[in-house]
Amino acid sequence: MAVAGVSANRLELLQIADAVAREKNIDKEIVVEAIEEAIQKGAKSRYGAHHDIRAKIDIKSGELSLTRHVTIVPDDWQPEDELEEFNDSAMVRLTDASKRDPEAVVGKEYVETLPPFEFGRVQTQMARQVVTGKVREAERANQYEEFKDRVGEIVNGTVKRVEYGNTVVDLGRGEGIMRRNDSIPREVFNIGDRIRTYIYDVRAEAKGPQVMLSRSHPGFMAKLFAQEVPEVYDGVIEIRAAARDAGSRAKMAVLSNDSSIDPVGACVGMRGSR
Template sequence: METVTSFNRLELLQAADAAAREKAIERDVVLMAMEDAIQKAARSRYGLENDIHAEIDRKTGEIRLERHLQVVEKVENDATDIGLAEAQRRNPDAQIGDVIAEPLPPIDFGRIAAQTAKQVIVQKVREAERERQYNEYKDRIGEIINGQVKRVEYGNVTVDLGRAEAIIRRDELLPRETFRQGDRVRAYIYDVRREPRGPQIFLSRSHPQFMAKLFAQEVPEVYDGIIEIRAVARDPGSRAKIAVLSNDNSIDPVGACVGMRGSRVQAVVNELQGEKIDIIKWSPDPATFIVNALAPAEVAKVVLDEEANSVEVVVPTDQLSLAIGRRGQNVRLASQLTGYDIDILTEEEESERRQKEFRERSQLFIDALDVDETLAQLLVTEGFTKVEELAYLPVEELAEIEGFDGDIANELHERAVEYVDRVNAEMEEKRKALGVTDEVAAMDGLTPAMLVALGEKGVKTLDDLADLAGDELQEIVGEGLSNEDANAIIMAARQHWFGDEQDGGQEGGAEA
């Protein structure tokens, strides 16, 4: 009999070792799962109300069963409590609050108990395996991984990674790309999530960073950090742009990524099903970077508006279709790469627009200052765009303009001031008619024209103004207000809210 028991004990440890190896989890985790299962079976045998603990000796495989009883003054539940006198009979050192362990005879597992135990072990081992998979792959987000296609369902590809399964959703594959069971596949781990059915590992072949990581595998300088990939923009399966920078002046980043006779870039292109790749040099100067990003098109001029994060690019007429690209692909990728909204104009369009602006501004000065066309055009040529600029400019600086003398400068300045005062007076009347309060009008940074614009949008009181966000205020008043100024005005408008709270708090304190 002893021989049979020893064999069973040995068999138990061998089963635990085999399960741990197969599932790539700790042996102790499997043995703890077995202890839980034995514990559950023992509670079914001795009564569920008992606090029963099972322990498997890690060396011999011997199973020990114990019932735990808590030492109490007054026994309320015989199954879990023991009186102090009874406890001290068993252990003279027992005190109230201690736990007495009472050995139980080993149980003979029936068919149902064995089945239950098996289910508990399988469940616990599965949970441990899922936890191991999650911990293993959560730190590998951002890596490229190789796997084998296990199945394809509704276009979604399930990939066997060896010790886990992953999924490439249909929208993360390259267009017109098909896989069959057994195919080898390379993809980028972009997310690992804990879910009730186990960890979900999401792969992508269309992610911009997949291309960046492929270059790191093909170009040793990228892997070593000598060349940095600063930005990637992709139209998966069709075309991509990648911006590179060299930290070593002696190494050409574009040439290194292209490789001898294009060997390095060709390896990436082949992996991406023939996706054309433009490798461009990154530049800290936005204008230069935008010109590079629009390659292969040639650019004549760049007009950058950093505040609005937009740029106007002027190209020769014969370069327009190349700059825009098929279905706007070239300019769209350049915009993604640089982070700027790019508007492309031909030289003729830009010239026409410049002339139109010149005519409009000249007419503005003719109407507002009652001057002839020559004088108005001279002001526009000197860079003046608004009458207010003339009104606020010192007369001495105005007199320094070539073709102006002191008398002309004085007269222009006076007319500009009169015009601004007249417009402001009209705006003030309009502001009052719209019901915009004096408190709003007293806010620093808001011009009379801005106050009228606020009134027309129903923003009439300090509370109305305080309810706005900075970008909403900018949208209402139009140009002439930076994001920083807009936020400062709104915070100033909100001060009366905090003031009311403080006053209320002080009054409450006085009453108390």
């Protein structure tokens, strides 16, 4: 992904944001914010990291404004933590500000407009990393929101890769992982195979959301029965418990809420057809 220089055509920035938002299926505002942050970092690299520089892109016109801010602080200003110190490039004490500005008050900001500039090689690389990182974060958040309420569902996907017995499955708007002990013994998948799995957990981890898949989970069998047996799907027959020795045998305890329906006979079907 390329990030244009600050002096780029204003429509270019919006076109980049539109293209990335559509490709990654995230909000355009998130991409614009990422580009703003990238431009700010590039400007700080050029003018000095101690400056309070802010970039703002008009989401309708694409107009970019780059400004440097200096804030008035009290004369007895104290840092909030040990690492913070007085920054004379972004702060001015009230007494000093009053010498030049009779209307100076604590909290007032002086804003200076900075001229456009071209990104150098270092700034371009830095900007690309910022935008890529922000977009990846947004993708992860989207994936977690997409799957967090789908625990207990059966999903179809395509085998993306197989690593040390673990199968990574492409689910369309994300990917899930089926560990070796969640697969059925002696079942082998190749890249590109269509696969049906059961989502038994979705975890929000530092490296991104982990969608945990299984084909050996008892819930997988229960969901398959619900798809195959209309009485279970309609709630007339209730699956109370299930146990599996995956790939070998399985047991289910079923209960009928209608005295006229035999729960075992309905699940087994005519001559075991189900």
